[in-house]
Amino acid sequence: MAAQVPEVVLASGSPRRRELLTLLGVEFRVQVSGEDEDSAETDPRALAAELAALKGRSVAALSPDALVIAADTVVAVDGVLLAKPADAAENADFLRQLSGRTHQVFTGVSVFAGGQEQTEVARTDVTFRALSETEIEYYAQSGEGLDKAGGYGVQGLGQALVSRIDGEFSNVVGFPMSLVIGLLRGHGVHVWGAAHSPEVNTEAAPA
Numbered sequence: 669m670a671a672q673v674p675e676v677v678l679a680s681g682s683p684r685r686r687e688l689l690t691l692l693g694v695e696f697r698v699q700v701s702g703e704d705e706d707s708a709e710t711d712p713r714a715l716a717a718e719l720a721a722l723k724g725r726s727v728a729a730l731s732p733d734a735l736v737i738a739a740d741t742v743v744a745v746d747g748v749l750l751a752k753p754a755d756a757a758e759n760a761d762f763l764r765q766l767s768g769r770t771h772q773v774f775t776g777v778s779v780f781a782g783g784q785e786q787t788e789v790a791r792t793d794v795t796f797r798a799l800s801e802t803e804i805e806y807y808a809q810s811g812e813g814l815d816k817a818g819g820y821g822v823q824g825l826g827q828a829l830v831s832r833i834d835g836e837f838s839n840v841v842g843f844p845m846s847l848v849i850g851l852l853r854g855h856g857v858h859v860w861g862a863a864h865s866p867e868v869n870t871e872a873a874p875a
């Protein structure tokens with residue numbers, strides 16, 4: 669008899685996470701946690717893990733038979749955390765801090781299933797071009813960065829701010845695919861129609 673595949677619940681209101689989970693061919697429903705995302709944690713990696721677990725835990729309590737997946741993205745530059753900017757002026761201030769420097773994006777992903785909790789964190793280093801004040805004002809006024817950690821969206825207009833990415837792109841958008849695929853498959857969820865990693869084709873590509 670085939671193992672039972674749990675119902676998947678995405679504990680996130682983020683349209684990006686919904687889109688990325690859909691790309692994996694996973695059927696799921698969305699249930700958003702009403703939890704306050706407050707924490708005194710100052711280490712960005714630990715904070716991403718803590719907030720992802722917090723979001724997932726409250727939804728898991730409401731859907732104990734489901735597999736609940738939650739995530740949280742934290743941006744840090746030289747150890748300073750940049751959350752979502754409150755307005756265009758704060759967004760411009762964030763961009764001034766990011767301009768010409770490399771910063772870190774951490775996304776914590778938490779999975780709750782069968783009473784067990786598993787949380788992992790992915791890191792990507794993103795480098796911004798040196799931005800002019802005109803560019804900073806233009807981007808801040810676009811409003812794109814307002815609902816995003818760090819005040820920019822690498823998947824949109826924000827790609828013009830970035831000169832280099834070291835690590836997984838999807839992690840910057842808020843849902844690190846490698847981590848998510850591994851966690852889901854580890855719990856028997858079918859990704860791209862398969863419960864387990866399909867055999868990897870090791871044949872050399874034609875020259």
Ligand SMILES: Cc1cn([C@H]2C[C@H](O)[C@@H](COP(=O)(O)OP(=O)(O)OP(=O)(O)O)O2)c(=O)[nH]c1=O
Binds near residue numbers: 815818
């Ligand atoms: C840096 C960066 C962040 N983001 C987004 C990813 C996250 O959605 C958001 C960070 O906020 P989060 O608190 O991680 O997530 P959220 O509030 O959007 O959704 P929920 O708590 O319901 O899961 O910033 C981008 O979309 N692009 C980027 O380049």
